[in-house]
Amino acid sequence: MESIGNLFQTGDWKGEKHVPVIHIPEKVKAGEKFDLKVSIGDAIGHPNSFEHYIAWFKVLFHPEGGKFPIELATFNFAAHGEGDNFTEPVGLSTIKLSKSGTIHAISYCNIHGLWENTKDIVVE
Amino acid sequence: MESIGNLFQTGDWKGEKHVPVIHIPEKVKAGEKFDLKVSIGDAIGHPNSFEHYIAWFKVLFHPEGGKFPIELATFNFAAHGEGDNFTEPVGLSTIKLSKSGTIHAISYCNIHGLWENTKDIVVE
Amino acid sequence: MESIGNLFQTGDWKGEKHVPVIHIPEKVKAGEKFDLKVSIGDAIGHPNSFEHYIAWFKVLFHPEGGKFPIELATFNFAAHGEGDNFTEPVGLSTIKLSKSGTIHAISYCNIHGLWENTKDIVVE
Amino acid sequence: MESIGNLFQTGDWKGEKHVPVIHIPEKVKAGEKFDLKVSIGDAIGHPNSFEHYIAWFKVLFHPEGGKFPIELATFNFAAHGEGDNFTEPVGLSTIKLSKSGTIHAISYCNIHGLWENTKDIVVE
Ligand SMILES: [Fe+3]
Ligand SMILES: [Fe+3]
Numbered sequence: 001m002e003s004i005g006n007l008f009q010t011g012d013w014k015g016e017k018h019v020p021v022i023h024i025p026e027k028v029k030a031g032e033k034f035d036l037k038v039s040i041g042d043a044i045g046h047p048n049s050f051e052h053y054i055a056w057f058k059v060l061f062h063p064e065g066g067k068f069p070i071e072l073a074t075f076n077f078a079a080h081g082e083g084d085n086f087t088e089p090v091g092l093s094t095i096k097l098s099k100s101g102t103i104h105a106i107s108y109c110n111i112h113g114l115w116e117n118t119k120d121i122v123v124e
Numbered sequence: 125m126e127s128i129g130n131l132f133q134t135g136d137w138k139g140e141k142h143v144p145v146i147h148i149p150e151k152v153k154a155g156e157k158f159d160l161k162v163s164i165g166d167a168i169g170h171p172n173s174f175e176h177y178i179a180w181f182k183v184l185f186h187p188e189g190g191k192f193p194i195e196l197a198t199f200n201f202a203a204h205g206e207g208d209n210f211t212e213p214v215g216l217s218t219i220k221l222s223k224s225g226t227i228h229a230i231s232y233c234n235i236h237g238l239w240e241n242t243k244d245i246v247v248e
Numbered sequence: 249m250e251s252i253g254n255l256f257q258t259g260d261w262k263g264e265k266h267v268p269v270i271h272i273p274e275k276v277k278a279g280e281k282f283d284l285k286v287s288i289g290d291a292i293g294h295p296n297s298f299e300h301y302i303a304w305f306k307v308l309f310h311p312e313g314g315k316f317p318i319e320l321a322t323f324n325f326a327a328h329g330e331g332d333n334f335t336e337p338v339g340l341s342t343i344k345l346s347k348s349g350t351i352h353a354i355s356y357c358n359i360h361g362l363w364e365n366t367k368d369i370v371v372e
Numbered sequence: 373m374e375s376i377g378n379l380f381q382t383g384d385w386k387g388e389k390h391v392p393v394i395h396i397p398e399k400v401k402a403g404e405k406f407d408l409k410v411s412i413g414d415a416i417g418h419p420n421s422f423e424h425y426i427a428w429f430k431v432l433f434h435p436e437g438g439k440f441p442i443e444l445a446t447f448n449f450a451a452h453g454e455g456d457n458f459t460e461p462v463g464l465s466t467i468k469l470s471k472s473g474t475i476h477a478i479s480y481c482n483i484h485g486l487w488e489n490t491k492d493i494v495v496e
């Protein structure tokens with residue numbers, strides 16, 4: 001069985017316009033709110049047209065030593081030229097964590113599939 | 125036929141913890157990116173627990189004189205206490221508009237239903 | 249304030265290709281599973297292309313005498329021609345209700361906005 | 373970097389109540405509609421409560437010999453006991469494919485993380 005897990009692509013976000021970039025503090029306090037932002041194409045923009053666009057980001061948190069990732073948020077970018085209006089692939093929300101772990105971001109391009117990135121976060 | 129349109133509640137966000145608050149510039153340039161942020165409970169926080177939480181925001185744009193609203197973004201807040209981790213009802217994305225109109229935000233509480241707010245934006 | 253509630257359109261599904269059609273039993277037993285299906289264009293198909301498509305359905309339940317609607321499901325139709333593959337606007341899930349009320353379905357066309365339909369259901 | 377791809381779990385759906393089960397014809401005609409249904413717990417049911425539930429399914433299609441998977445649909449199951457109403461983890465939509473490939477289904481349990489299954493489909 002081919003696993004969907006093998007279809008996640010990654011790369012250096014400076015050279016690859018599909019890789020989600022995770023913006024978080026390196027260290028936060030347990031139970032304290034912080035902003036988590038995901039963007040894409042910080043160096044090279046991705047197209048945003050009816051035929052080719054970043055449709056969504058998902059963000060999950062994998063607690064250190066835990067078995068399962070926990071979904072934090074999904075951002076759907078719905079406008080790709082309708083009436084010349086556009087939503088760009090940027091998503092921010094506010095998070096509270098209880099322990100250290102890894103943030104996973106997934107992005108989906110309707111033409112170029114699934115992409116991922118991760119960033120560790122220390123929770124004190 | 126009872127319309128779902130009659131089930132959207134609103135109120136003053138200073139006194140009502142379910143009303144989405146829209147943060148946008150009053151005026152932007154056509155085709156130029158700006159941040160659109162929606163939050164809730166800026167004055168009074170809403171609970172965030174397994175049993176009671178804000179599940180999502182939707183944001184739409186109704187161009188002045190247009191017939192139809194265009195969906196801009198959906199923000200899903202997925203974590204409500206799993207492993208003591210939480211996503212708070214804050215969503216931001218980046219938008220480009222082509223003309224003036226009205227931004228509509230909808231929030232959904234799993235116990236208290238649908239809420240809405242609107243804000244006009246001038247596009248030059 | 250213009251309410252988003254005023255922007256939901258409806259009509260006769262036999263003549264209007266945007267109106268969601270709700271397929272449910274007229275009567276079910278409390279706590280027993282039944283299939284809820286929403287389709288569109290049962291009489292006249294809606295286009296499904298990169299530029300023009302039905303993006304999603306939302307389904308809510310408004311219990312008789314209750315104040316708030318409860319979201320039951322969202323169906324997102326993601327493929328609109330990518331590699332000549334398509335998802336058509338049909339969504340089915342399985343529901344258990346505790347009392348009588350009204351099912352509300354919302355559909356969103358990326359060009360023609362928000363549409364709705366409702367159907368009562370008796371729960372014994 | 374730990375890949376999110378390593379966090380997808382699978383197993384025999386007869387013994388494991390988190391594995392999505394894909395119901396499709398073995399063979400379809402190119403460009404002809406067919407029903408794709410995903411369920412879970414066909415043998416053993418999964419809990420559905422405020423604290424523990426299947427939140428969503430995603431379905432993707434990986435064309436044979438293609439580089440990228442294409443998202444077909446997302447099903448969000450929103451009700452987990454609100455007013456004693458429930459949405460069970462069953463999702464069906466209607467699909468048209470242009471060539472043979474593999475259907476991937478992902479399920480997410482808010483406690484037990486990401487699960488997957490796949491099924492090949494012949495398109496003639
Ligand atoms: Fe791309
Ligand atoms: Fe509430």
Ligand SMILES: [Fe+3]
Nearest residue numbers: 266357359360
């Ligand atoms: Fe349309």
Ligand SMILES: [Fe+3]
Nearest residue numbers: 390481483484
């Ligand atoms: Fe589980």
